[in-house]
Amino acid sequence: MFDLERWEEIFETIRKNKLRTFLTGLSVASGIFILVVLLGIGEGMRNGISQEFKRDAANIMYVYTGVTSKEYKGLNPGRRIQMKNEDFNYTTLKYQDDLEYKSSIYRIWNGIVNYGKESGSYRVEGVYPDYQFLENSGMIEGRFVNYKDHENFEKVVVVGNKVRNDLFKDSKDPIGEYVQISGVNFKVVGVFTDPGGEREESRVFMPISTAQRVFGGSNNIANMAFTLEPEDNFEAALAASNRFSEAIKNQLKETHTIAPDDESAISINNSLENAKRFFDLMDMIKFFFWGVGICTIIAGVVGVSNIMLIIVKERTREIGIRKALGAEPLSIVGMVLHESIFVTAIAGFIGLIASLLLLEFVGPLIETQYISNPAVNFNVALTTVFILVLAGAIAGFFPAWRAARIKPIVALRDE
Amino acid sequence: MIEIKDLHKSYKMGSNSLHVLKGINFSVAEGELVSIMGSSGSGKSTLLNILGMLDEADEGSYTLDGVAIKNLNEKIAARYRNKFLGFIFQSFNLISYKNALDNVALPLYYQGVKRGERIDKAMSYLEKVGLADWAGHLPNELSGGQKQRVAIARALASDPKVLLADEPTGALDSKTSYDVMNLIQEINDEGRTILVVTHEPDIAAMTKRIVNLKDGRIIQDTQVNQVRAQQNV
Ligand SMILES: Nc1ncnc2c1ncn2[C@@H]1O[C@H](COP(=O)(O)OP(=O)(O)O)[C@@H](O)[C@H]1O
Numbered sequence: 191m192f193d194l195e196r197w198e199e200i201f202e203t204i205r206k207n208k209l210r211t212f213l214t215g216l217s218v219a220s221g222i223f224i225l226v227v228l229l230g231i232g233e234g235m236r237n238g239i240s241q242e243f244k245r246d247a248a249n250i251m252y253v254y255t256g257v258t259s260k261e262y263k264g265l266n267p268g269r270r271i272q273m274k275n276e277d278f279n280y281t282t283l284k285y286q287d288d289l290e291y292k293s294s295i296y297r298i299w300n301g302i303v304n305y306g307k308e309s310g311s312y313r314v315e316g317v318y319p320d321y322q323f324l325e326n327s328g329m330i331e332g333r334f335v336n337y338k339d340h341e342n343f344e345k346v347v348v349v350g351n352k353v354r355n356d357l358f359k360d361s362k363d364p365i366g367e368y369v370q371i372s373g374v375n376f377k378v379v380g381v382f383t384d385p386g387g388e389r390e391e392s393r394v395f396m397p398i399s400t401a402q403r404v405f406g407g408s409n410n411i412a413n414m415a416f417t418l419e420p421e422d423n424f425e426a427a428l429a430a431s432n433r434f435s436e437a438i439k440n441q442l443k444e445t446h447t448i449a450p451d452d453e454s455a456i457s458i459n460n461s462l463e464n465a466k467r468f469f470d471l472m473d474m475i476k477f478f479f480w481g482v483g484i485c486t487i488i489a490g491v492v493g494v495s496n497i498m499l500i501i502v503k504e505r506t507r508e509i510g511i512r513k514a515l516g517a518e519p520l521s522i523v524g525m526v527l528h529e530s531i532f533v534t535a536i537a538g539f540i541g542l543i544a545s546l547l548l549l550e551f552v553g554p555l556i557e558t559q560y561i562s563n564p565a566v567n568f569n570v571a572l573t574t575v576f577i578l579v580l581a582g583a584i585a586g587f588f589p590a591w592r593a594a595r596i597k598p599i600v601a602l603r604d605e
Numbered sequence: 606m607i608e609i610k611d612l613h614k615s616y617k618m619g620s621n622s623l624h625v626l627k628g629i630n631f632s633v634a635e636g637e638l639v640s641i642m643g644s645s646g647s648g649k650s651t652l653l654n655i656l657g658m659l660d661e662a663d664e665g666s667y668t669l670d671g672v673a674i675k676n677l678n679e680k681i682a683a684r685y686r687n688k689f690l691g692f693i694f695q696s697f698n699l700i701s702y703k704n705a706l707d708n709v710a711l712p713l714y715y716q717g718v719k720r721g722e723r724i725d726k727a728m729s730y731l732e733k734v735g736l737a738d739w740a741g742h743l744p745n746e747l748s749g750g751q752k753q754r755v756a757i758a759r760a761l762a763s764d765p766k767v768l769l770a771d772e773p774t775g776a777l778d779s780k781t782s783y784d785v786m787n788l789i790q791e792i793n794d795e796g797r798t799i800l801v802v803t804h805e806p807d808i809a810a811m812t813k814r815i816v817n818l819k820d821g822r823i824i825q826d827t828q829v830n831q832v833r834a835q836q837n838v
Pocket residue numbers: 616617618623625643644645646647648649650651652
């Protein structure tokens with residue numbers, strides 16, 4: 191490789207055979223170009239879709255209960271599991287360092303809400319102040335329920351925008367007005383909006399302490415919702431949330447005497463787990479692009495091999511002459527291989543640089559919903575370079591080997 | 606210099622085999638200028654290719670400058686060719702994309718001579734064949750006689766023990782042929798051993814010894830009075 195004389199010989203051959211070199215180079219350069227652009231677009235799609243995803247998705251975990259499916263410690267299956275305040279309090283205390291937002295939820299069924307002559311049936315729930323952030327709700331007017339409301343069992347409600355429109359029409363400022371829920375007066379302290387739209391805005395929240403007391407819920411809760419403290423990256427966040435939900439499940443199974451392998455009594459809806467499926471899909475897309483890219487490379491290698499075979503065929507007589515003048519077989523292999531590696535490497539770099547330039551300058555311009563910042567990272571570029579040098583070697587080797595084995599007398603007879 | 610004993614060679618073509626050389630015994634001393642004569646198909650080129658290690662004999666022994674040539678692999682054969690032999694072909698066999706100078710320098714490349722020295726040496730051989738002014742020309746810019754001179758310069762470049770020429774004048778008109786033979790004679794005058802294959806009696810007459818080949822056997826081997834090519838020009 192570092193034989194200067196050989197380099198001179200290669201350069202001379204290349205200089206004197208520009209068309210041949212150009213054709214070989216073109217197939218490699220275009221192969222690499224297509225590969226890198228494809229990978230860039232794949233990466234862009236990944237970026238675009240995951241950004242889209244981040245905007246909507248919270249890393250929220252919902253805990254809800256069902257009926258047992260297995261007999262355990264003398265208890266029959268089919269038992270309905272009811273979570274209590276103690277479950278929530280125990281959890282928040284135990285994981286206070288890990289939790290970001292937390293709330294339990296008490297659901298009031300058949301929540302008929304009246305204001306004057308207007309009335310409607312809405313989802314009415316008792317929640318903690320954190321619930322605003324768990325639901326990603328924004329306040330349009332007033333405020334959300336707070337800890338003071340909670341501690342003092344205040345009869346206050348926060349209504350969704352839809353509820354406000356239904357009950358108050360457009361005319362009145364709802365803040366400070368009283369609505370009746372199952373005949374009990376509640377003061378409206380806020381109106382919220384929700385990215386989930388009308389369905390989510392047809393809800394009414396009150397402090398959970400009030401809800402439990404007024405609606406006879408004693409210390410029952412329907413759900414618990416948590417988010418964990420943010421982690422540095424998605425994988426870590428997913429691992430943490432899986433660990434947490436596993437721990438909660440086990441804890442609840444223990445306190446409620448549920449068989450450890452009973453999967454139906456306690457369920458946790460882990461939105462990160464859902465996100466993972468999504469990211470798995472993204473990985474599939476990535477693999478697909480790699481697959482296509484590698485096929486492109488293989489096609490390129492086959493193409494280059496063919497060209498090299500033709501070149502060697504064309505040079506058969508020259509190889510015969512060189513052998514007659516004293517070229518050893520190894521030096522013929524070296525010559526052909528050296529030239530093909532050199533040409534593929536240079537052409538590959540040209541393709542690489544061209545594609546990187548394209549991604550660099552044209553990439554930022556294509557900001558569609560699903561493609562964002564198409565780019566190829568350094569490792570991928572390195573891998574590509576490695577692949578192409580290897581490709582050059584493979585593409586050159588077989589023809590070179592064939593060339594070296596031709597007997598000089600046969601080669602010289604070649605027309 | 607060259608010593609061959611009971612050399613046999615046949616070509617296999619499918620199930621048939623063509624016995625081309627049927628026991629050749631032959632030796633050449635240093636400084637000889639020998640022509641191998643015979644009609645077309647008599648096995649002249651086959652013999653020369655075996656002497657040139659471009660092909661292998663089936664049977665018999667071959668000694669070149671005291672070295673037994675047998676069981677050669679490609680690598681050693683290449684080394685011996687480079688060290689001992691210079692080839693001159695009927696069809697010149699110059700490399701088309703290399704200029705005259707680089708063609709002449711090529712055997713030196715395979716000898717491992719550095720570029721500067723290679724170019725100097727090649728240039729001196731081009732001067733010797735009278736083509737110094739044509740050093741930068743590609744083969745297709747040269748006449749047949751000039752091409753053969755370049756080929757001769759190239760054959761000389763590695764300073765071989767023996768020059769092997771297969772019909773060196775076969776593609777040339779008679780005047781150019783005599784020029785080339787004149788050059789070959791001059792090179793022989795300097796003491797170099799040369800074998801020339803030809804089927805033209807006037808060319809053979811310009812060597813010092815004529816070996817006549819017929820049906821794979823030597824039927825005649827005579828020393829002759831050399832006709833100087835110079836007189837015919
Ligand atoms: N590679 C080969 N395969 C088969 N037959 C060959 C081969 N080379 C030469 N021959 C045959 O061997 C005979 C001698 O050929 P050659 O030595 O070239 O003769 P010459 O040079 O005297 O004309 C011819 O009949 C030719 O057809």
